[in-house]
Amino acid sequence: MAQRQSFQIGTGLFILLGFAALAYLATQTTSVANFSQGDSYDLKARFTNVGQLKLRAPVKIAGVRIGSVANVVLEPDKLDALVTLSIDKRFSKIPDDSAAAVFTSGLLGDQYVAIQPGGSPDMFKNGDEVILTQSSMQLEELIGKYLVGSGDAAKNAGDKAAGADKDKPPAKP
Amino acid sequence: MSTVRKPSYLVDGIAQVGACGLFLLQILAAIPSSLRHIKETIRQVWFVGAMSLTIIMTCGLFVGMVLGLQLYYVLSIFGGTAALGTVVSLSLYRELGPVVTALLFAGRAGTSITAEIGLMRATDQISAMEMMAVDPLAYVVAPRFIAGVIAMPLLACVFNALGIFGAHLVGVSWLGLDNGTFWSNMTSSVDVWKDVINGVWKSVAFGAVCTLIATFQGYTTAPTSEGVAYATTRTVVFSSIATLALDFVMTAFLM
Amino acid sequence: MSTEPQAPAAGNAPTPNPLIRIRGLSTVLNGKTIFDKVDLDIPRGKITAIMGPSGTGKTTLMRHITGQLAPDAGEVWVDGQNVVKLDRAKLFALREKIGYLFQNSALLTDYSVFENVAFPLRQHLDLPEVLVRNLVLTKLQAVGLRGAAELTPHELSGGMIRRVALARAIVRDPMLIIYDEPFVGLDPIALNQILKLIRVLNDTLGITSILVAHELAAVRLIADSIFLIAGGKIAAHGTPDELARGETPWTKQFFTGAADGPVPFQYPAPDYATQLGLAGAGA
Numbered sequence: 001m002a003q004r005q006s007f008q009i010g011t012g013l014f015i016l017l018g019f020a021a022l023a024y025l026a027t028q029t030t031s032v033a034n035f036s037q038g039d040s041y042d043l044k045a046r047f048t049n050v051g052q053l054k055l056r057a058p059v060k061i062a063g064v065r066i067g068s069v070a071n072v073v074l075e076p077d078k079l080d081a082l083v084t085l086s087i088d089k090r091f092s093k094i095p096d097d098s099a100a101a102v103f104t105s106g107l108l109g110d111q112y113v114a115i116q117p118g119g120s121p122d123m124f125k126n127g128d129e130v131i132l133t134q135s136s137m138q139l140e141e142l143i144g145k146y147l148v149g150s151g152d153a154a155k156n157a158g159d160k161a162a163g164a165d166k167d168k169p170p171a172k173p
Numbered sequence: 174m175s176t177v178r179k180p181s182y183l184v185d186g187i188a189q190v191g192a193c194g195l196f197l198l199q200i201l202a203a204i205p206s207s208l209r210h211i212k213e214t215i216r217q218v219w220f221v222g223a224m225s226l227t228i229i230m231t232c233g234l235f236v237g238m239v240l241g242l243q244l245y246y247v248l249s250i251f252g253g254t255a256a257l258g259t260v261v262s263l264s265l266y267r268e269l270g271p272v273v274t275a276l277l278f279a280g281r282a283g284t285s286i287t288a289e290i291g292l293m294r295a296t297d298q299i300s301a302m303e304m305m306a307v308d309p310l311a312y313v314v315a316p317r318f319i320a321g322v323i324a325m326p327l328l329a330c331v332f333n334a335l336g337i338f339g340a341h342l343v344g345v346s347w348l349g350l351d352n353g354t355f356w357s358n359m360t361s362s363v364d365v366w367k368d369v370i371n372g373v374w375k376s377v378a379f380g381a382v383c384t385l386i387a388t389f390q391g392y393t394t395a396p397t398s399e400g401v402a403y404a405t406t407r408t409v410v411f412s413s414i415a416t417l418a419l420d421f422v423m424t425a426f427l428m
Numbered sequence: 429m430s431t432e433p434q435a436p437a438a439g440n441a442p443t444p445n446p447l448i449r450i451r452g453l454s455t456v457l458n459g460k461t462i463f464d465k466v467d468l469d470i471p472r473g474k475i476t477a478i479m480g481p482s483g484t485g486k487t488t489l490m491r492h493i494t495g496q497l498a499p500d501a502g503e504v505w506v507d508g509q510n511v512v513k514l515d516r517a518k519l520f521a522l523r524e525k526i527g528y529l530f531q532n533s534a535l536l537t538d539y540s541v542f543e544n545v546a547f548p549l550r551q552h553l554d555l556p557e558v559l560v561r562n563l564v565l566t567k568l569q570a571v572g573l574r575g576a577a578e579l580t581p582h583e584l585s586g587g588m589i590r591r592v593a594l595a596r597a598i599v600r601d602p603m604l605i606i607y608d609e610p611f612v613g614l615d616p617i618a619l620n621q622i623l624k625l626i627r628v629l630n631d632t633l634g635i636t637s638i639l640v641a642h643e644l645a646a647v648r649l650i651a652d653s654i655f656l657i658a659g660g661k662i663a664a665h666g667t668p669d670e671l672a673r674g675e676t677p678w679t680k681q682f683f684t685g686a687a688d689g690p691v692p693f694q695y696p697a698p699d700y701a702t703q704l705g706l707a708g709a710g711a
Contacts, residue, residue, distance in 0.1 A: 017327070
């Protein structure tokens with residue numbers, strides 16, 4: 001019987017270890033880890049384009065995480081994206097003229113909301129709206145602008161120097 | 174002699190799959206009566222699960238360390254080494270954890286299940302149980318099947334945790350990546366349900382398939398030492414194929 | 429379900445209320461006829477030996493009696509129940525009353541001797557541990573292996589393993605014990621121990637015993653009657669002394685061990701000369 005008991009204890013330990021590993025993976029390495037931020041307050045911000053911004057994406061000041069995106073909805077009348085930012089209570093002294101922008105971490109990284117602090121003596125309160133916003137930079141738009149801009153430049157250069165300008169890249173590859 | 178039919182691998186293969194499916198139904202039907210043998214099930218969780226921990230932990234650590242090295246190299250080309258934690262954890266949770274654990278499980282626990290049941294068949298222990306009015310499906314097969322379904326996801330979680338640890342070891346302690354960057358990038362892009370829990374479902378399915386194949390091969394083996402040897406080989410081959418094929422199907426449906 | 433036929437078996441002396449009554453049993457396995465309308469009665473409380481050349485289906489007959497294999501035709505009545513028609517639950521209930529000693533003993537190699545003998549008790553009865561212990565030790569004492577209770581099967585010799593299997597077969601006090609080739613591979617001492625055990629168990633517990641064997645010298649020491657099966661039929665039936673006199677060609681060949689007789693030495697084959705390619709050479 002003693003042998004049976006040791007089997008059962010060993011099996012129990014194994015199952016506990018397995019579930020501990022699962023709990024660790026689920027809570028410490030995923031976005032669930034970001035929920036454990038205690039009390040928070042909400043800010044709202046309107047963007048004309050949020051790009052690939054996802055729920056629970058980080059909100060950062062000076063690159064440091066202060067909260068997360070709690071909600072992204074389209075406002076039916078204005079056709080703007082209304083983003084709810086959940087900010088940790090510890091960071092309650094954010095001037096109310098601060099600006100919010102959707103940035104991309106690295107060239108291919110995830111998108112996040114960056115807040116650039118302003119200089120107002122008044123601070124944001126729960127439910128306030130961030131007025132100054134800058135939408136997500138769309139890579140396609142940037143490339144499009146670049147192509148259109150360089151095309152014009154090449155055309156102008158062509159008019160002036162009859163195609164002698166070699167510094168500009170060609171408009172179309 | 175006229176009734177001897179020409180051997181056809183296709184027909185035999187389909188028949189095998191069909192027999193395996195029927196065997197699964199028999200196992201499922203035997204599970205209620207196998208609950209009386211709960212101690213046997215616990216014993217099997219110990220044998221197929223806890224006894225596989227060493228190999229799972231070792232391999233998980235090394236797979237994580239290799240992923241850390243390789244992906245660091247690839248990411249550094251794009252200047253994206255900050256995403257190391259994200260890439261390692263996503264590839265572990267979604268693919269490598271469940272699949273590599275299933276392959277190791279087939280080699281470690283699957284073969285021993287096949288050999289054990291095959292030898293019980295060859296030495297009449299299965300028949301002896303039937304003669305003692307004990308259903309071998311309920312006493313021998315179902316406990317191993319349940320144990321496989323329970324143990325596989327737990328092993329995969331341990332594998333993943335060790336893999337993350339290994340990647341952290343290489344990326345942060347060795348290659349000098351920032352600890353906070355490693356974790357914060359991971360936590361902001363890994364989703365519990367879409368990544369961790371989907372991976373767990375995968376390994377539940379792999380556990381069922383691998384133990385089904387192992388028990389089926391053992392139960393239907395030719396009662397000779399050669400038959401047991403063939404059955405053990407087939408367990409590894411079929412489990413690996415089934416795991417990878419099922420992985421593709423589940424990935425297509427779960428993503 | 430039809431009732432058990434009471435008519436006496438053709439050719440056999442009528443046996444009142446037999447434990448096992450087989451009527452019209454026919455079996456074909458892999459195209460080979462194993463049994464052809466076999467009638468057989470096995471009386472209660474006696475040791476009945478089933479003998480015959482290798483490959484005549486003695487073990488197959490036992491599998492019919494225990495319901496492991498369904499015959500192609502015929503009825504197998506065991507203790508008033510037609511085994512052929514029983515569902516799995518009733519068959520298992522019947523098997524709980526049958527002890528079966530396998531040719532290779534079939535002990536569960538994972539378990540100790542004690543747990544092997546206790547296995548049928550633990551599976552079917554929810555007895556207090558003290559009672560299990562006493563029952564198991566009693567049966568182990570009966571086969572002389574009480575001291576080996578904590579050993580594992582691979583630590584035992586062939587004769588001891590068979591005695592453990594015997595203890596396991598009788599631990600639930602069955603009404604019937606089937607011994608499948610119990611004498612194969614035993615040295616003379618172990619053989620005599622097993623013989624004595626079979627006789628003692630039969631006499632003291634009133635168990636019906638079926639002995640499947642082909643060692644006449646051993647069987648005639650303990651068997652009350654012998655069925656000789658050959659060619660899918662009951663070739664002879666009687667007490668050991670009657671059969672040993674060898675009045676039919678079957679018994680004469682079987683008990684004297686002659687190479688030729690009704691049982692051919694040659695396996696059925698095409699013509700020898702043709703197969704060697706000599707048939708055409710002579711023409």
